[in-house]
Amino acid sequence: MSQCQSKRGFFSLRDCNQTAIAQCATCQRAMCHEHSSVESKFTQCRDCWARAQQTVDTDYGDNWTYGYRHRYYNSGYSPIYTGHHYHHYYDDYDTRSFDRREGENDDGSDNPAAGFGDS
Amino acid sequence: MFDTLRKLRELSPAERETIASGRFAGDFTPDALLDQMRTLARFDASNDTTRASLKKWLWAIVLLTFFGFVALKFLPHSDSLMRAVWIVPLLVLELLLVIAMGVTLWRLRNVDIGNNFRQVALPFLALLKQDMDPNQTITVRIDLRDALHASKKKRSSTPYAQGAYHRVVDTTYLDPWFHGKTTLADGSRLMWTVHDTIVKSTRTKKTASRKTKTKTRHVKRSQVAIALSVPNKVYGVARGPAQPGSKLAVAAGAKRSTIKLVRKLKTQSLDPIDPALLVDAVSGAYRQITAPARSAA
16 A cells, blocks of 8 residues: 555645555545545545534534634645645645656655655 | 543543643654644543533523523412423523533533644644654644734733724734744754734724713734754755745755744734644745755765
């Protein structure tokens, strides 16, 4: 299994770097245990769960922060990305990042032939 | 009510001590910090709900008791038996209930936590946790006391007249209630301070019917100040325009560049500020930095 493709952070985004344990049923990204949503019975990543749900969490847990992050980025903030494993999932947020190198894959590997989950 | 009292009993001695001291401070890892804050926040939310409910019930029982006494006074003597059997014990019960509820209300009021803690600090720190490594520490100092606590009173004006009001007294309270600093996962150092200045204006006038009426108004000025120090090896700084209502300063050093941002908000309510004000201040600083230079992956 490849690395988790979710990004950590709020003001700036970085790679998760944890080993993925499953694939999100919605966005097909590899996700680690921490980034899979318990409420979706580990079928969705936290990002997709947060995008779909608008629940009020007075405890301000991780689901709330991912939901807030989604709404905040949509309200006009473009987070800065400091990682190395670009993923188009965050394109909607107009993430400020370096330019992708030619031939580089979403999972960060250099081999153009290697697909998702092969690194 | 019983649920809140149970939650109060379940607080650890250290948590009770924190509430009693009115100060939540220390160095914590993000998870430890949020765990402790959530415990206190849950108790405080329950406490606020219970006290609001108790106040309503207390008023209802006080009114019932009052009308009970009135009924007792006007009951005919022939009903003395009924009075002895029903009304007197009922009034005694009501009185005991009022005393019990009053004591509980006073007890819960003493362990109340300012809403800034639950509605501003907790969500902000929950978001900040996302930008921290789990083993990094965060230093926070949060004042848990009410904004109008006697110790925060700074000065009172001498009484003066204004328009229809023959006596106006302005009392100023300073409440530097939130301060913190930490190093984020990207190597940036973040420091923030939130302080409120509240002017409580007590205005007294005489109406046409010669009655004296007093009104109290509040003006709260909140100031959020943040300093973000970013490593030059990681980020560049391209100073752009400040957001409306913000003051911005950028200082470039040899190893780090520091972005300072101050936002102010004036309201006529004592309600906590929107945590977005604090979040916007930090994101306003992050808007000034440019993406990291590409390293070979």
